[in-house]
Amino acid sequence: MSQETKFKCLKCGHEYVEKYAPDDDIERACPKCHSNSVRPEKPKKADVAEKK
Template identity: 65%
Template sequence: MAPRPVLFKCLMCGHEYDGMYDADNVTERTCPKCRSNSVRRLPAKKDK
């Protein structure tokens, strides 16, 4: 699967940012604001 743009959210400071996600090549995530690794990939919102 090709890398796709996703929204990440830091669960430590709440900062949200855009990034790329590649399911075949998982990389370490670090919040650019607080350096925490508790960065969640937010599920894509389904189009209505």
């Protein structure tokens, strides 16, 4: 299921939030510099525990 996930562009450093699921079929690009090197931030353990 898609979740709001923080992405970081490894080209320009821009950070933004977008819906993301590991199996989604979306070509991602940084909204600022359009680079495809955008990395989803993994949920921290504390966040996972909070959701449970």
